[in-house]
Amino acid sequence: MxxxxxxxxxxxxxxxxxxxxxxxxxxxxAYQKEKLAFFWIEKGHSWIGLWETDKVDTPYHPSLRHIAFQVDIENMGNAKEWLEQKGIKIKTDFGFPPEKQPLVLSNNPHVHAAIYFQDPDGNSLELMTPLKLDFEGEFHMMSLEEWNSKK
Known part of the structure; x- marks a missing residue:
């Protein structure tokens, strides 16, 4: 369904x-009115709506004001450079400096690579790709470069 x-x-x-x-x-x-714009993420399959509103002052929480865009693993390796070329600052909330990103996260039992950034209003955005599904084992968060060197 x-x-x-x-x-x-x-x-x-x-x-x-x-x-x-x-x-x-x-x-x-994809569509625009006075205080609303929709952007295609994947044309005909998914889009994001942006609403001009004072609700932008709602404090950020991971359950609010966050979107993760899926990218291919081939693109994840150059995601940091791609964002930096566009003048977009990479978030370092997890204590990893930009040069140690993208990150590899354990969402047990899955493993994902991700890089976080914000839009002009502080909405949390993420580029994310699955690395392994049904992964057995625990590990600490690390850089994608470290993950690839352990393969």
Whole structure:
């Protein structure tokens, strides 16, 4: 029945500024009104809605104001450089400096590579790719480079 996520929504303070940011990520505007814009993530399959609202002042929590975009493993290796070329700062919330990213996270029993950043309104964004599903074992968070060297 359920085949994927079709849409997600984020609050923004200035819709035009946010439109420019999401265009830098390579997303295409699908629909736009005065205080709302939708961007295709994958045309015809998933999109993100940006709403200009004062709700942007709602404090961040992982259950609110967060979206993870799936990327291919081939692209994850250069995600840091791709973001930096666009002038987008990488988050270091987990204590890993930008040069040690992307990160590898244990979401037991799965392993994912991820890199976090924010839009102009502080919404948490993530590029993420699965590395192993049904992984047996525990490990501490590490860089993708460290993960690849242990293969």
């Amino acid at each position: 359920i085949k994927g996520l079709y849409e997600a929504h984020l609050p923004v303070r200035n819709l035009l500024k946010s439109i420019e940011f999401y265009k830098k990520l390579g997303l295409e505007v």
